[in-house]
Amino acid sequence: MGIDVVKRIGGGAAVYHGDEITYCFVSRSDLLPLPTVEQWRCAFSLFLKKLGLKPDTINARDASHHDGNACFACAAADEPMVNGKKFVGSARRKSKNVFLQHGSILLSPQPDFLRELVTGAEADASVGLKTLLPSLTREAAHASLIAAISETFSLRFTSF
Numbered sequence: 069m070g071i072d073v074v075k076r077i078g079g080g081a082a083v084y085h086g087d088e089i090t091y092c093f094v095s096r097s098d099l100l101p102l103p104t105v106e107q108w109r110c111a112f113s114l115f116l117k118k119l120g121l122k123p124d125t126i127n128a129r130d131a132s133h134h135d136g137n138a139c140f141a142c143a144a145a146d147e148p149m150v151n152g153k154k155f156v157g158s159a160r161r162k163s164k165n166v167f168l169q170h171g172s173i174l175l176s177p178q179p180d181f182l183r184e185l186v187t188g189a190e191a192d193a194s195v196g197l198k199t200l201l202p203s204l205t206r207e208a209a210h211a212s213l214i215a216a217i218s219e220t221f222s223l224r225f226t227s228f
Contacts, residue, residue: 069185076159076170081139082186083157087176087196089209093169093217100221102167107220108146112156115173115216116148119209121200123148140178141190153195173197175209 071084095103113123139157143149147156158171176196183189198204214225 069181071185081137081141081157082182082189083139083172084179084182085172086179087174087198089173089175089206089213091171091173091213093167095167097165097167100167100223102162103169103221105144105146108158108169109148111216111220112146113148114220115213116150116155118212118216119197119201119204121150121197123150124152137186137189139172140174140192140194142193150195150200152193154193155195155197173209173213175204175206 093103116123140154143154144158147154147158149155156171156173158169160167160169162168174194174196175198177194177199178192180192183192197209217223218225
């Protein structure tokens with residue numbers, strides 16, 4: 069199908085990169101304590117609230133441990149859902165001194181063909197935020213994400 073495949077350093081299951089925001093957060097433990105799962109869940113919940121959406125109080129699927137091949141089949145503990153659907157997928161890697169978290173925030177849902185391409189992929193459970201907020205722009209989603217991360221981790225980002 070002409071789709072490039074990349075293996076990410078932080079791991080994670082299969083994601084089709086299309087209409088989304090791809091983010092990467094890297095921090096040194098001497099500058100910022102290693103972020104917790106709960107802090108990331110709070111950041112993503114705050115992100116939804118800043119967009120005017122209400123995160124589910126409990127994930128529709130209990131996925132504290134996910135061994136599947138498709139990222140958007142179920143939510144991990146740090147990934148709140150909205151209307152029972154997953155909008156963010158993330159993976160992380162930690163060392164003694166450095167933390168890296170990367171992921172995708174879907175503006176449009178994952179394509180149906182992904183399940184055909186990934187062996188053993190579970191049914192998709194994703195929602196694109198534009199499905200819930202048709203007038204949402206990439207810029208507004210980006211600004212809300214930066215604001216939510218800034219607030220959650222008490223950080224101040226500067227423009228480059």
